[in-house]
Amino acid sequence: MSDLAIIGGTGLTKLDSLHIVRREVVHTPYGEPSGPVTHGYLFDQAVSFIPRHGPRHTIPPHQVNYRANLWALQHIGISRVLAVAAVGGISKNMQPARLVIPDQIIDYTWSRDHTFFEGRVEHVTHVDFSEPYCDDLRRAIIKACIAADVDYVDNGTYGATQGPRLESIAEINRMERDGCDLVGMTGMPEAGLARELNLCYATCAVVANWAAGRSDGGISMDELARNLERGMQQVGSVLEAFMTSN
Ligand code: HPA
Numbered sequence: 001m002s003d004l005a006i007i008g009g010t011g012l013t014k015l016d017s018l019h020i021v022r023r024e025v026v027h028t029p030y031g032e033p034s035g036p037v038t039h040g041y042l043f044d045q046a047v048s049f050i051p052r053h054g055p056r057h058t059i060p061p062h063q064v065n066y067r068a069n070l071w072a073l074q075h076i077g078i079s080r081v082l083a084v085a086a087v088g089g090i091s092k093n094m095q096p097a098r099l100v101i102p103d104q105i106i107d108y109t110w111s112r113d114h115t116f117f118e119g120r121v122e123h124v125t126h127v128d129f130s131e132p133y134c135d136d137l138r139r140a141i142i143k144a145c146i147a148a149d150v151d152y153v154d155n156g157t158y159g160a161t162q163g164p165r166l167e168s169i170a171e172i173n174r175m176e177r178d179g180c181d182l183v184g185m186t187g188m189p190e191a192g193l194a195r196e197l198n199l200c201y202a203t204c205a206v207v208a209n210w211a212a213g214r215s216d217g218g219i220s221m222d223e224l225a226r227n228l229e230r231g232m233q234q235v236g237s238v239l240e241a242f243m244t245s246n
């Protein structure tokens with residue numbers, strides 16, 4: 001078994017190229033993960049996979065059991081987590097269908113179970129989150145983007161919103177003033193929980209649409225789906241390059 005897991009987001013509920021060996025149901029002290037963890041081979045390299053929104057894409061962002069997903073992955077021996085996530089583009093260079101490897105994050109979510117350190121803890125514990133993503137894994141994804149010759153941006157600040165609705169223009173304007181380049185609904189608490197478990201975690205974001213107010217008219221769900229499909233094809237090429245060089 002590998003130490004690497006992929007968390008698939010919207011548009012990636014299964015890995016088409018994954019040669020599946022086994023499905024593992026993991027029960028956790030935090031409840032049930034989004035689905036069984038699938039173990040297999042991707043381009044001849046061992047990897048595990050879990051679909052964030054469930055195998056049939058039925059779990060909305062605010063109801064994902066992030067704690068159970070990450071706890072389950074660590075429990076089965078995973079130490080590196082490559083998260084794939086759909087996002088909206090705020091900054092000018094965050095064009096639809098482009099891939100982005102964010103290096104910072106701002107949390108706007110609320111009322112999600114966001115920590116493992118709760119209840120009667122032995123010591124009050126804080127974790128360093130200055131650099132929220134694992135730099136080694138970020139670099140490896142960027143290297144794979146270069147090898148796969150895809151359209152990508154190698155940094156950016158991800159703003160995590162509560163969802164499931166998309167944002168208002170005023171909310172996106174505020175996020176831009178805060179320094180957000182991207183907006184998505186699943187980046188937190190996932191990244192924070194991964195850090196609490198000492199997992200090496202990085203995200204490959206797929207820009208599905210211009211965020212609210214960043215294009216003429218509203219956000220078209222058809223266009224979003226088309227961009228996501230194009231972006232996910234690129235993710236497929238990146239994963240191939242990643243798996244064959246890591
Ligand atoms: N906002 C939040 N999450 C998203 C978006 C968006 O515009 N697009 C894809 N995920």
